Amino acid sequence: MINESAYKIVKLSDSEFDYLVKFVSQHYGIDLSQKRHLIEARLASELKAYGMQSYTQYIDMLKTDKTSKIIEALVNKLTTNYSFFSRENDHFEYLAKNIIPELEQAKKRTIKIWSAGCSTGQEPYNIAMAIDSAIGFKRNLWSVSITATDVSTDALSIAAKGVYPESSLDVMPASWKSNYMAKLSDGNFQVASNIRNMVSFKRFNLMDPFPYTNYYDVIFCRNVMIYFKAHTAQQIVKKFYQANTEGGYFFISHSETISRFDNDYTYLFPSIYRKMKK
Numbered sequence: 001m002i003n004e005s006a007y008k009i010v011k012l013s014d015s016e017f018d019y020l021v022k023f024v025s026q027h028y029g030i031d032l033s034q035k036r037h038l039i040e041a042r043l044a045s046e047l048k049a050y051g052m053q054s055y056t057q058y059i060d061m062l063k064t065d066k067t068s069k070i071i072e073a074l075v076n077k078l079t080t081n082y083s084f085f086s087r088e089n090d091h092f093e094y095l096a097k098n099i100i101p102e103l104e105q106a107k108k109r110t111i112k113i114w115s116a117g118c119s120t121g122q123e124p125y126n127i128a129m130a131i132d133s134a135i136g137f138k139r140n141l142w143s144v145s146i147t148a149t150d151v152s153t154d155a156l157s158i159a160a161k162g163v164y165p166e167s168s169l170d171v172m173p174a175s176w177k178s179n180y181m182a183k184l185s186d187g188n189f190q191v192a193s194n195i196r197n198m199v200s201f202k203r204f205n206l207m208d209p210f211p212y213t214n215y216y217d218v219i220f221c222r223n224v225m226i227y228f229k230a231h232t233a234q235q236i237v238k239k240f241y242q243a244n245t246e247g248g249y250f251f252i253s254h255s256e257t258i259s260r261f262d263n264d265y266t267y268l269f270p271s272i273y274r275k276m277k278k
């Protein structure tokens with residue numbers, strides 16, 4: 001959900017609330033069972049747009065949504081897309097100072113990265129900046145692919161443009177701001193094209209089967225599974241493990257843990273895991 005504005009709040013009945021909670025959790029993993037007011041606040045504009053007085057009317061429309069446009073708008077409203085540059089910067093440092101040199105030493109100058117739940121793009125662009133600054137003049141010798149996915153099409157369209165207000169760059173290292181961000185005539189800044197070209201954005205729902213096994217050298221899935229119930233997160237961590245290469249890395253956020261789940265990752269540092277070679 002990108003913008004929340006003031007609309008008349010329509011109250012959810014218990015059965016309407018239960019339906020929406022189940023729908024979102026089954027299809028998108030997000031647990032809204034304690035978020036009644038959030039649903040009412042965020043969907044108020046949808047009800048207004050369709051001139052509806054009750055959620056029963058809205059749910060009926062959802063059930064017969066052939067084009068998926070209503071569902072797409074619902075997902076855009078109910079996801080939390082909060083993100084910012086240099087968030088948990090130690091992860092980007094770890095990538096630049098440990099993973100890239102390790103590959104360089106092994107003369108394996110190829111890296112495939114997945115930013116899963118990339119929201120408005122700050123995370124994958126920071127990954128690209130960290131890699132570019134680490135490989136420097138050897139850039140042409142490297143093949144770098146960064147796939148960034150999210151279920152919110154609103155978040156992805158902001159991400160693809162790569163345009164951010166100057167205030168959001170305060171946290172970024174000064175050299176990254178000058179090397180990788182270009183000032184636009186309206187005062188905003190756009191991610192430089194060489195960095196944007198390193199990232200491809202796609203819509204992908206983490207509840208769907210993952211298309212690749214043994215594929216990504218590094219996976220970031222930070223501040224996404226905190227919105228899921230434990231058993232859903234556990235299933236998704238298993239899928240990430242399959243998608244990682246042997247020796248590949250998995251980053252979650254510092255406010256999350258996967259140690260309480262049954263999983264095959266080896267813990268390296270808080271929030272950093274590795275799929276060890278068997």
Ligand SMILES: C[S@@+](CC[C@H](N)C(=O)[O-])C[C@H]1O[C@@H](n2cnc3c(N)ncnc32)[C@H](O)[C@@H]1O
Nearest residue numbers: 028079081083117119150151152205206222223
């Ligand atoms: C709080 S943002 C995290 C952004 C970024 N990873 C970070 O740490 O700053 C969580 C993102 O997860 C996405 N998300 C939630 N459920 C998802 C799902 N089932 N599949 C893909 N993305 C999902 C949301 O749309 C949202 O953009």
